[in-house]
Amino acid sequence: MLRRLILGAVLCLAGGAHAKPPAGGVFCATYPSAPTCTGQQPACTYCHVAPPQRNAYGAQLEPHLAPGVPRPLSDSDYAAALPAALRAIEALDADGDGVTNLVELQRGTLPADATSFPQDPGGGCVAGQNPQYDVCRYDARFAYRRLLLDFCGQSPTYAQLQDFQTLGTEERLARLDAELERCTQSEFWRGKDGQVWRLAHPKIRPVGSIKSGENAGPIPLADYDDDYALYAYAQLDDHDARDVMTAKYFVRRQSDPTRYVQATSLPSQRVDEAHRAGNLTSAWSLVTFVMFTALPRNAASQSYRAYLGLDIAKQEGLFSIPGEPRDYDAKGVKAEACAACHATLDPLSYPFRNYQGLVLGAGSNTSASYVTNRLERYFSTVSPTITQTPEAGYLFGQPVNTLREWAELGANSDAFAIAAVRDYWKLLVGHAPTAEENAEFVATWKRFKDTHQYRVQRMLHDLIRTEAYGAP
Ligand SMILES: [Ca+2]
Ligand SMILES: [Ca+2]
Incomplete structure (x- = not known):
């Protein structure tokens, strides 16, 4: 794991030259x-x-x-x-x-891929802008079956199906909404290792051998249960999904039945309140994504990928900043093949410069905390210019002074809403939105952002009404 993280710190393209940044x-x-x-x-x-x-x-x-x-x-x-x-x-x-x-x-199909083209280029049954009314092939019975499996983990019984058959069109839709509310209370949906937790796996990237707390591993370094708890809390009930990036509070999980409860402090977390940014600054994120690095590029790229859906290694979300990268840590990222990504990635990483990863050895342990002048105090020998690394950086080409500003700008972006809804689309529809599903997908994430104010619970009521979900 250590090896993987350190090797991943610098991104260069094999091809040499790069596409034009603009x-x-x-x-x-x-x-x-x-x-x-x-x-x-x-x-x-x-x-x-x-x-x-x-x-x-x-x-x-x-x-x-x-x-x-x-x-x-x-x-x-x-x-x-x-x-x-x-x-x-x-x-x-x-x-x-x-x-x-x-x-x-x-x-939304690819002009350079002959296998990607609109299935229905001439109109016909094309999804509309409002997912509430996309009903041209929608089959409520199909959606009902699917919903109970996806949210409750159970197929409907014969009696339930018989009962559903007797309902009129409007009553069926109302039943779907009621069942969604009931099933999202289930342990299958919200409990430990349930459906919502599954969505968090690639964001948290748990490694049992270095877990602390419950079910600790042989080298307990940090407890990712806290990260799952905040993620789940932000997704459930009437909570704001953006809190996963911006919360200054922590969340404690209670069992039987599972409940997620806000906490102002936890013994397993060390970043002071003024510098907290949800799971971006959790002990687990800092220990495993910052680790021993001076300039925490991995922490930045992982946050960008996990919560904003943009993978710099795949050349997604590139917003080259003029004059960057400056290469404060002398990693050679000014080379042309590397600069294509690092003109975005390095300024994205600067706001993480004072977040300590893992410190080994005697003395005061500052692991997983915010340390003013961290580079000056712990990394001054990395390169002659390392201490010139600013804390201010850029996200989406816009200046941010701190990681909190980074997190706020990110959480309020379209990219965040798209990534959040895409997660559920993949979980529930079974795949990333296709070209044919794009209109419904766009309508769903826009309503998630503008109408539902980032409440996942409300967005799910839209998603189960889409043709992508309810057409056999
Ligand atoms: Ca074509
Ligand atoms: Ca094509």
Whole structure:
């Protein structure tokens, strides 16, 4: 584990050169309603196999990009020429799947992948904007069966199904809502190792051998049960899902039946209240993601991936900051192959600079706490410039002074709402939203954010009404 984390600290692309940093932003300014631009930007793979090698769509675009101007284009020449080049190939079909590039990007399918195309390009039974009324193939009996399995862990009995059959259309929908409320109280849904916990596994990445507290491992370092408890609390009842990133409180789990209760302090947690940012600053996150590193890039990239759904290693969510990376810790990240990711990742990591991971040896133990001047006090020999590392950094290209600001900006973003709803979509529908499901998916996460104010419980009532969930 230690080896994996340290090796993962620097991200460089095998291919050498990289896609133009402004590409995603200009693309989305040209096509603001494209599904790939709702709250995010297209990954480099939209136009590239691996930068600089272009896929079929990128290759079709290239000759229309400032023809006659010597290569390589500057970023500003490139950005100025891109909209016209994009429009020039709208009516073409780069991947030969029979659907034009423009229709593909409007419908959220991939213009360079012939296996990705709208199933129903000509209208027909297309999901509407309001998931409450997407009923063209919706089968309430199917949804009822599915709901009891997904939320209660049980198939409906014969008697339950018979009873459901006798209900009218409106009564059936009301029954679904009532059963959702009942089943989300079940241990199957909210208990330890239940459905909600499953969603947290890739965010928390538990390792039993270094767990402390209940069921401690042989080298007890931190207790991830606290992380599961905060995650579950933020997802359940009428709580605000954003608290998983922003809470200044902790959560204690009680058993029989499972309850999650706020706590202002826990013996297993050490970050002072002013510097807490939910699970980003839990003892488990700091011990396992910061560990022994001076500049906690892993903690930043893991938080970005886990809660905002953006994986820098897959070139997602790149917002290059001019002048970055500065390479304060002398890791060689200014090399061109690394700078493509590190111009985003390093400024994303600076706000973590005072969060201590693991400290070994005698003396006062500051592990998993906020330590003012941490780099100066513990890491001054890492490189000549390490102490110049600022605490202020950038998220989504916007400046943030502290990790708390980072967390607030992240939690309020479209990316957070998209990632949160996508988790449930995958759990309940069974896969990430497909191109055909995109309209329902977008409507669901927008309502989660704007109408439901980040209450998962309310969003689930929308999700079980989608055709993606309720059409056999
Ligand atoms: Ca096509
Ligand atoms: Ca396609």
